[in-house]
Amino acid sequence: MRKPIMAGNWKMYKTPTEAEDFVKALAPQVKDVQDKVILLCAPATALQKLSEAAVGTNIFIGGENLFWEDEGAFTGEISAPMLKAVGCSYVIIGHSERRQYFGETDETVNKKLKAAIKHNLNAIVCVGETLVQREANETFKVIEKQIKDGLSGLATRDWGLVTIAYEPVWAIGTGKTASPEQAQDVHAHIRKLLPKEIGNDVRILYGGSVKPENVKELMAKPDIDGGLVGGAALKVESFVKLIKY
Ligand code: PGA
Numbered sequence: 001m002r003k004p005i006m007a008g009n010w011k012m013y014k015t016p017t018e019a020e021d022f023v024k025a026l027a028p029q030v031k032d033v034q035d036k037v038i039l040l041c042a043p044a045t046a047l048q049k050l051s052e053a054a055v056g057t058n059i060f061i062g063g064e065n066l067f068w069e070d071e072g073a074f075t076g077e078i079s080a081p082m083l084k085a086v087g088c089s090y091v092i093i094g095h096s097e098r099r100q101y102f103g104e105t106d107e108t109v110n111k112k113l114k115a116a117i118k119h120n121l122n123a124i125v126c127v128g129e130t131l132v133q134r135e136a137n138e139t140f141k142v143i144e145k146q147i148k149d150g151l152s153g154l155a156t157r158d159w160g161l162v163t164i165a166y167e168p169v170w171a172i173g174t175g176k177t178a179s180p181e182q183a184q185d186v187h188a189h190i191r192k193l194l195p196k197e198i199g200n201d202v203r204i205l206y207g208g209s210v211k212p213e214n215v216k217e218l219m220a221k222p223d224i225d226g227g228l229v230g231g232a233a234l235k236v237e238s239f240v241k242l243i244k245y
Contacts, residue, residue, distance in 0.1 A: 005226035008233025051087025062090030080119035106149035171208025187223035
């Protein structure tokens with residue numbers, strides 16, 4: 001069975017102190033939750049404090065990006081061993097904002113994914129089409145390329161560390177959610193693209209304006225295994241509602 005993940009993606013929000021306060025308020029409210037993985041992905045500067053605050057709770061911590069080398073002259077970058085050293089067990093790779101503003105491609109996604117796997121970090125690899133691509137009926141074609149190139153060259157055992165997030169770019173931060181049917185269509189298609197022997201075990205999260213009002217109908221779909229949540233994960237109250245939908 002695929003245990004659902006409810007993941008917050010804080011993007012460029014929250015100082016270390018704000019992150020710590022968030023976990024202190026969140027932890028007692030979700031301490032009995034066993035049927036989902038609870039994950040907070042935060043800016044690098046907040047990770048240390050965040051994971052210290054999460055010790056002894058059922059909250060996992062993740063980075064929002066990584067570089068594929070372990071160390072070296074790469075000013076401004078952060079590696080998989082560095083994320084692990086501050087208590088991360090997950091990392092987001094290839095978010096559409098990174099593709100759009102920071103030049104990430106399926107090739108860099110693939111290098112980052114392999115670096116995460118090498119260091120035993122769970123990777124959440126993001127894919128998704130733009131509005132122009134959806135309107136041109138290219139959604140499946142775009143996703144197919146992102147999956148084929150971004151997730152190429154993995155051994156069967158590597159897939160245990162892989163989660164995919166389908167995030168239609170037109171639904172991120174816009175208040176426009178894909179309908180549960182639209183999301184399910186793409187999720188089922190993604191699952192068909194995965195190697196047969198692991199396809200049913202890989203979690204596929206939906207992201208893009210997930211909120212307490214729509215989480216239940218999204219999660220009711222058979223191939224939606226959780227959410228990658230931006231805006232609604234910034235407040236404890238709404239994140240709790242998402243976890244306990
Ligand atoms: P949103 O962001 O929930 O604010 O739409 C989702 C994401 O970008 O991961």
